Amino acid sequence: MIQLLGEFDCKLDQKGRLMVPSSLKKQLPNVEQEGLVINRGFEKHLVIYPKKVWEGIVAELSKLNPYEKKTREFIRFFTRGASELSLDASGRVLLPKSLLEFAGIAGDVVLACQFDKIEVWSKDAYDQLLDNEPENFANLAEEVMGGRDRRDDGN
Template sequence: MSHLIGEFDCKLDAKGRLMVPSGLKKQLPSVDVEGLVINRGFEKHLTIYSKTEWDKISEELSHLNQYEKKNREFIRYFTRGSSELSLDASGRVLLPKSLLEYAEIGSEVVLSCQFNKVEVWAKEAYELQMDDEPENFANLAEEVMGSKGRSINGE
C-alpha cells in the first residue's frame, strides 16, 4: 500500500455518517470491496485503516506474549471499540456513536492522512493540536530524524 496523503475538512450528517472525500477514496481503490476499520487513536481522535492494514496490525498484536499484563492491557485498550466500516451506495461510512463520543467529535471533522492510516479529529481539537507546534520545529526534526543519516527534504 502506498502512503496516504492529504488533509480533508469534512462534516458528519445527523446520523454520524461521513462522506469519504474523493481525493482520499482515490488513494484507497479497494475500499469498496475490503472495507475499513476504525478504532481509538492514542490522543483524543479516531484512526481509520484499510482492512488490509488492520489485518497486518492484528497479526503483529497476535505475536505479543499475552501472559504479560502490559501486553494484554495494550491489546485491550488499542482494540477497544474497533469496528468495521463499509461504504454505502453514496460513498458514506457510519461512524460508531461510542467512538464519536470518545473523541468528542461533533459535526465538523478533519481527516489527516498519516502514512498507512487516516486520523479523524474533531475540527477544534485538531486545530488546537496543530497550533501547539514546537517553538523550534527544526530542533525537533533533528532530534527525531537526525540520527537516521538522511533528511526529509534532501538538505
C-alpha cells in the same frame, strides 16, 4: 504499500455518517470490496485503517506474549471499540457513536492522512493541536530524525 496523502475538512451528518472525499477515495481503490476499520487513536481522535493494514497490525499484536500483563492491557486498550466500516451507495461511512463520543467529534471533522492510516479529529481539537506546534520545529526534527544517516552516498 498504501501511501495516503492529504488533509480534508468534512462534516458529519445527524446520523454520524461521513462522506469520504472523492480524492481520498481514489487513493483507496478497493475500499468498497475490502472495507475499513476504525479505532481509537492514542490521543482524543479516531483512526481509520484500510482493512489490509488493520490485519497486519492484528498479526503483529498476535505475536506479542499474552502472559505479560502490560501486553494484555495494551492489546485490550488498543483494540477497544475497533469496528469495521463499509461505504454505502453514496460513499458514506457510519462512524460508531461510542467512538465519536470518546473523541468528542460532532459536526466538523478533519481527516488527516498519515502514511497508511487516516486520523479523524474534531475540527476544533485538530486546530488546537496545530496551534501548539513546537516553537522550534527544526529541533524536534533533529531529535526525532537526527540520529539517522539518510545519505545514500555512504559518506
